[in-house]
Amino acid sequence: MNEAGDFSHIPIIDVAELVAGGPGRREIAARLGAACRESGFFYVVGHGVDEGLQGRLRELSRAFFALDLERKMRIRMALGGRAWRGYFRVGDELTSGQPDQKEGVYFGAELPADDPRVRAGTPLHGPNLFPDEPAGFREAVLEYMAALTGLGHRLMAGVALSLGFDEAYFAERILGEPLTLFRIFNYPPPADPGLWGVGEHTDYGLLTILLQDDAGGLEVKSRSRWVPAPPLPGSFVCNIGDMLDRMTGGLYRSTPHRVRNPAPRDRLSFPFFFDPAFTARVRPIDVPGRGAIDDDRDERWDRASVHAFDGTYGDYLLAKVGKVFPELRASVL
Numbered sequence: 001m002n003e004a005g006d007f008s009h010i011p012i013i014d015v016a017e018l019v020a021g022g023p024g025r026r027e028i029a030a031r032l033g034a035a036c037r038e039s040g041f042f043y044v045v046g047h048g049v050d051e052g053l054q055g056r057l058r059e060l061s062r063a064f065f066a067l068d069l070e071r072k073m074r075i076r077m078a079l080g081g082r083a084w085r086g087y088f089r090v091g092d093e094l095t096s097g098q099p100d101q102k103e104g105v106y107f108g109a110e111l112p113a114d115d116p117r118v119r120a121g122t123p124l125h126g127p128n129l130f131p132d133e134p135a136g137f138r139e140a141v142l143e144y145m146a147a148l149t150g151l152g153h154r155l156m157a158g159v160a161l162s163l164g165f166d167e168a169y170f171a172e173r174i175l176g177e178p179l180t181l182f183r184i185f186n187y188p189p190p191a192d193p194g195l196w197g198v199g200e201h202t203d204y205g206l207l208t209i210l211l212q213d214d215a216g217g218l219e220v221k222s223r224s225r226w227v228p229a230p231p232l233p234g235s236f237v238c239n240i241g242d243m244l245d246r247m248t249g250g251l252y253r254s255t256p257h258r259v260r261n262p263a264p265r266d267r268l269s270f271p272f273f274f275d276p277a278f279t280a281r282v283r284p285i286d287v288p289g290r291g292a293i294d295d296d297r298d299e300r301w302d303r304a305s306v307h308a309f310d311g312t313y314g315d316y317l318l319a320k321v322g323k324v325f326p327e328l329r330a331s332v333l
């Protein structure tokens with residue numbers, strides 16, 4: 001790497017020892033830390049998430065998106081209300097101000113109606129909207145979210161070690177009740193080659209763990225160019241989000257990325273967002289080796305500063321979701 005943020009490849013890190021809590025985990029943590037500083041992106045292999053489960057999820061998702069629109073709309077997001085769950089059509093989401101060329105389903109932690117957070121009407125908390133078909137979708141989604149929640153905790157333990165903290169640092173402060181959002185996206189080949197599946201953006205929270213099919217099309221913004229993050233068998237692509245950028249004063253950067261499906265068929269992707277608790281106040285932390293806050297507001301996709309923000313993660317997230325789904329804004333905020 002020459003200059004900060006000018007990278008040309010995304011490292012592949014075998015996290016098996018970190019997941020197992022073995023003696024090699026400190027070395028793995030150091031590699032995670034280097035990746036977070038250089039590009040904010042890394043692949044993980046050796047993560048232990050069952051291949052059969054991933055395959056099942058892929059097949060069920062393909063079957064769901066192949067249904068008629070009318071059947072998919074039986075779980076439309078408007079029915080999910082404040083919980084912010086369910087199906088949205090191609091063009092409904094505006095990540096970066098323009099309609100994304102993707103459809104998808106939003107899931108989150110499955111909370112019953114009598115959970116105190118749901119009873120209090122807390123946005124983004126509640127039961128999921130699962131489709132009746134294909135059979136087994138609900139089970140596969142819940143099993144996958146449980147597996148990825150476990151992996152998220154282990155990776156954040158590694159991030160804590162990489163910053164010179166105890167492994168439980170984030171778990172004890174902001175991840176007691178992590179906000180986990182899981183989305184399944186289907187990107188048709190764009191009708192117009194100038195249209196983006198997902199426009200340039202950064203992720204909002206701590207850590208995103210992405211499973212993608214073999215179509216490709218994900219690109220990550222380096223200082224001098226866009227770097228492809230092609231699918232690698234058996235891997236997840238991980239990237240850090242705005243909250244870790246904020247906490248580390250820009251030492252760990254939430255790097256912009258975008259997607260355009262280059263394949264002549266649909267592209268499936270499965271981003272899992274492992275984020276601070278909704279009520280967590282996310283404050284800058286004292287990180288060894290950090291200089292003055294490195295604010296990149298003028299270069300950012302949204303011209304907003306994650307460092308100027310002060311509040312809970314819920315405040316930050318709600319301001320964002322209101323923008324990306326303008327039509328549903330009223331039901332959540």
Ligand SMILES: O=C(O)CCC(=O)C(=O)O
Pocket residue numbers: 183185198203210212218257258259269270271
């Ligand atoms: O579909 C992908 O590969 C990435 C999606 C993404 O960046 C996001 O949902 O934040």
Ligand SMILES: [Fe+2]
Pocket residue numbers: 201202203208257
């Ligand atoms: Fe993203």
